[in-house]
Amino acid sequence: GCLPIEEMARRGEDTMRYGPLKPVGLFDARKGDFRAPENQHHRPYAVVQLRQEDKTGQLWNMVGFQTNLRWGEQKRVFRLIPGLEEAEFVRMGVMHRNTFLNAPELLQPTLQFKKRSTLLAAGQLVGTESYTAAAAGGWLAGTNAARLVLGLELVTMPPTTMMGALFDFISSASPKHFQPMPPNFGILPELAVRIKNKRERYGAYRDRALADLDGWLSRLRVSAA
Ligand SMILES: Cc1cc2nc3c(=O)[nH]c(=O)nc-3n(C[C@H](O)[C@H](O)[C@H](O)COP(=O)(O)OP(=O)(O)OC[C@H]3O[C@@H](n4cnc5c(N)ncnc54)[C@H](O)[C@@H]3O)c2cc1C
Incomplete structure (x- = not known):
């Protein structure tokens, strides 16, 4: 998955939900396994995975968000995600490009x-x-x-x-x-x-x-x- 997130979004609402934001394999300590029949209706619509980057848990990396969006736009759009309204962005998303030998x-x-x-x-x-x-x-x-x-x-x-x-x-x-x-x-x-x-x-x-x-x-x- 090296497509920019905005390109995935452009391809349709479900592209991200079936890609990096796919809400599968999740367990909620309060509700249990989302696959259980009684939890089917609690199943998240889409999920952003945050990967802890520092020991104290202040820095979190948003997984699957490679992007070419301008920094101001990134802050505006990503703060629309529930829970990230107040997020402070210390490193912005970029596209990575592998350097390789022929x-x-x-x-x-x-x-x-x-x-x-x-x-x-x-x-x-x-x-x-x-x-x-x-x-x-x-x-x-x-x-x-x-x-x-x-x-x-x-x-x-x-x-x-x-x-x-x-x-x-x-x-x-x-x-x-x-x-x-x-x-x-x-x-x-x-x-x-x-x-x-x-x-x-x-x-x-x-x-x-x-x-x-x-x-x-x-x-x-x-x-x-
Ligand atoms: C965003 C992202 C997500 C990825 N996700 C996955 C994944 O889920 N699964 C997977 O299998 N792979 C994933 N990859 C690919 C994987 O990270 C790389 O294939 C792997 O890390 C390459 O290892 P490497 O040791 O060859 O290079 P690197 O890990 O890039 O290590 C090269 C090192 O050399 C150092 N270096 C560079 N130039 C110099 C220099 N001149 N002097 C001294 N040191 C130097 C760099 O600082 C770096 O530490 C991902 C890559 C990216 C960018």
């Missing part, structure tokens, strides 16, 4: 630069998206940097694992229109058989990845010995 042009799947193999890139800078992908890229680059210093062969993971597929994708996609990619099932190689049921299909991806990872780890142990 990985297909610059990087190998080991996360080494093609033109300078002792330089490695990590994190979302390599053209991945999400916390887990950034952490995974950090692990791969760090592991390979250490292996480089120790004179060991550098590693990439099996392409059937999400990490293997992701770093293979960013280093082999078309450089012309390259955009950051989050981990997703679409980048994994197809299964040998078609499985219609989604849950079972994802389970098959998992089992195949774990089996390949086992083989990969054993080979790594042998080569390290």
